[in-house]
Amino acid sequence: MLRQIDPEAIEHIAVGAAVLGTGGGGDPFLGKLMALQAVKEHGPIPLISVDELDDDAWIVPAAMMGAPTVMLEKFPSGKELGMVFDLLQQHAGRPIAATMPIEIGGFNSLIPVVAAAQLGLPIVDVDAMGRAFPEMQMVTFYLDGINPSPAVMADEKGNRVLMHTVDSVWGERFARSLTIQMGGAATLAAFSVTGRQLKESGILGTLTQAEAIGRLITESQGTDEDPVRTVLDHLGGFELFQGKVSDIKRRMDTGFVRGEALFEGIGEWAGRRMQLYFQNEHLLALEGGKPRATTPDLIAVLDRETGSPITTEGLRYGNRVSVTAIPCHPKWRTTAGIEAVGPRYFGYECDYVPVEERLRTEGAAR
Template sequence: MRYLDERQIKDIAIGSGVLGTGGGGNPYLGMLAAIQAIRKHGDLELYELDELPDDTLAVSPFAIGSPVPYIERVSLNDELMTAFTAMSRYFGREIGAIVSAEIGGVNSVVPLALARELGLPAIDADGMGRAYPEVDLCTFTLYGHGASPMAVADEHGNVTVIDTIDNRWVERIARPVAVEMGAIAGAVGFPITVGDLKRAAVVGTVSYAETIGRAIREAQAQHASPVDAVLNTTNGYLLFTGRIIDVQRRIERGWALGEVVIAGTDDDAGSEMVVQFQNEHLVALRDGVVMASVPDLIAILDAERGDPITTEELRYGFRVGVIAMPCDEKWRTPEGVALGGPRHFRYDIDYVPIEERMASAGTSR
């Protein structure tokens, strides 16, 4: 177990913005909630899986919906407490720890805040190693663990507990509920024991996000390149440098769908990159050629400061670097690619790991 202070929470928030691959919501508000909880209750306790009994039951709190309206909302604290209470009431077993279902964006920091509020251990692991726009796209699903019962709550005190035969049904029901609740809602689900997390989770990802955030912070302080710092920390590749010339965005079934078009500068002058997203970035194309795809991570960073830019923050004129980072090995199995690969999102392309794409393109790190 180690303690997390305010600076570490901020590093985690920035780093999980990178791992959020454009989605997962802006972690800034989740960070404020976590810092508020720390100021109220003292530093946060982050546990490794080995430090908790195997039969400890953990649940995952997260924001569900489209990130666009979330910018306007102050906190998900009420929603998450309502959801946690309803989930506990229905499930009827003692909940002993909090784990993140996705490390990307707000959903990496929100569980830390709730853990501190509830006085429960937060676990250094998550169920994706990135962010994904659908509830069932989770390594827990790959290992046969249920997302349900899952409670979804709004800020008024309305809550629904969803209990389904598989994780796809959780997604199918939770999505319209979140839309009806005002596009964004607080959810608590994925009950899983620490013993099962050892096999099914992506381990150490809270610390991984912190490492990325710290690398950006230190590079900024040292006037080094924060984009290079991210690439070094994540074994990532710089795909493209340029200036945003167009952003298309629409809300459909509660998701933010669209694409951003970037005109190349520097070494990429004369080329164009399109990054398509469904909350998260799915595919990056350079002059029409696929350069990277899910489940690998595609992030858009501010070219100067290295800060991650979420899809709802993308604006005409921004100077950006587009990077790709290898996903966790769990996503590279046939089952992982089937669940979270490009064909799940209706792209008629095969998944090729980013290292292979770069090697065949003659690009080295």
């Protein structure tokens, strides 16, 4: 079991988290560079499991909020994490025991590594999505009625905001609006939890899982193995489509990058077409106008040859890819989970059907 985050682990987590990030969660390359730099300066970060936390320990997740498009050009100064944690600690008058990722994504899995390094904290092997989602309240903590307050945001100019909102939805509204004012990307610490809350509500072991996925992809490259197949076997996922990117549209809208990508089939998929819709993350895969996979199941686009994950930002005309789907964590398959992050929440006129069930009844995936 992974016991610390060192440069090798960072390389693997960056890749594996970008698979689970379903196209979003921020750019893995930038996240990796920031985390490598932090570990180079401060040494490896202890990775602890939730079992090692006292029930009343205080754990603060660290994340970047905003559109990945913006973060590519406007990245943190490096001081925001300290400002955010300091303000929170000063306000609450209690010490922070550990940090954690709020979601698993290329950037947002590694931002807590930077925070942990700077602040001398351990990082907990857990997150609150088991994947990446675009909105702040889309966390398992929300399903368990945990309020995100006090939430703290900061930007690279030195502005800091602390919020006490009546619920997660108001937290998302205020934080999104401030993120836009802050230039489209901001550093956020929300949903601080106790050790007890985290044991009950977190999705456990997801940094270890990301590391394992990244390692599998890297190690299968240059061998006879099909890295896509290897990853899907490991995760119980499915290949929905093989194709070339034939069109990609992105637009900035209310602080998100929204858009769609079109794929023309190659090989045995020749003559077929797949469409992906995204809001930071991939949310819906259509073939011939019919849903093949939807949120909250994970839709990941992997390079057909190397198995490397491609973010919505990284998709380019002509990329030869596998579009894959991976069952989400059971917490998202409950009625409350589907209401919070299912296709209808995002305005898509279709019901959630677990991907493995959809494929069993509709066939054609492998």
